[in-house]
Amino acid sequence: MPDALKLLTTRRSFKPIELSGPGPSAAEIDTLLTVASRVPDHGKLVPWRFIVFEGEARRAAGAAIAAAFRAKHPEATAEQAEAERERLTRAPLVIAVVSRAAPHVKIPEWEQVLSAGAAAMNLVLAANALGYGASWITEWYAYDRAVLDALGLRPHERIAGFVHIGRPPGVPEDRPRPPLAEIATRFPQ
Numbered sequence: 001m002p003d004a005l006k007l008l009t010t011r012r013s014f015k016p017i018e019l020s021g022p023g024p025s026a027a028e029i030d031t032l033l034t035v036a037s038r039v040p041d042h043g044k045l046v047p048w049r050f051i052v053f054e055g056e057a058r059r060a061a062g063a064a065i066a067a068a069f070r071a072k073h074p075e076a077t078a079e080q081a082e083a084e085r086e087r088l089t090r091a092p093l094v095i096a097v098v099s100r101a102a103p104h105v106k107i108p109e110w111e112q113v114l115s116a117g118a119a120a121m122n123l124v125l126a127a128n129a130l131g132y133g134a135s136w137i138t139e140w141y142a143y144d145r146a147v148l149d150a151l152g153l154r155p156h157e158r159i160a161g162f163v164h165i166g167r168p169p170g171v172p173e174d175r176p177r178p179p180l181a182e183i184a185t186r187f188p189q
């Protein structure tokens, strides 16, 4: 396991298609979900939940994605629909992070949404700490009502991300990062 600071300063995302099997074991998935749920959460509302897609279930969910795609694009070719069906099979494991943020008497909804983002990032970091690569994506189907219904999301729930997890192809190159001088100031300026 890389040490924490090294992981945090070198981690990169991979494309879902680059993440191969075998994916995490059942025990490792428990670890991933445990770490993902260990995040700051104002009011202890647990304003997020997770949906695990593994094996054949990935293609079953893909069928709903393909059906929604066809409904939106009746002119789509069979090939295009098939590519949509395979959306969740690119990596061996996909975990959807679902935001359950809702109006609350004391806790702003914004803070609940941020907690879901933290859960998604913890999930990404936990996957990397276990030696896997990860990709936090949403893509169009995260915003499609028919797909969300098929995945069992209630009307107020939203997808924070579909985190794809699998074995990375190697060590990735870094991408440019914003210079600290451009994003951090000391008060007063």
Ligand SMILES: Cc1cc2nc3c(=O)[nH]c(=O)nc-3n(C[C@H](O)[C@H](O)[C@H](O)COP(=O)(O)O)c2cc1C
Pocket: 011, 012, 013, 014, 135, 136, 137, 138, 139, 140, 160, 161, 175
């Ligand atoms: C909420 C959220 C949704 C994202 N959705 C996508 C997406 O749909 N497609 C995509 O290519 N990257 C998406 N990204 C960006 C990738 O996760 C990733 O940040 C980027 O590819 C480079 O990341 P790295 O700095 O972790 O290597 C999303 C990021 C966030 C935070």
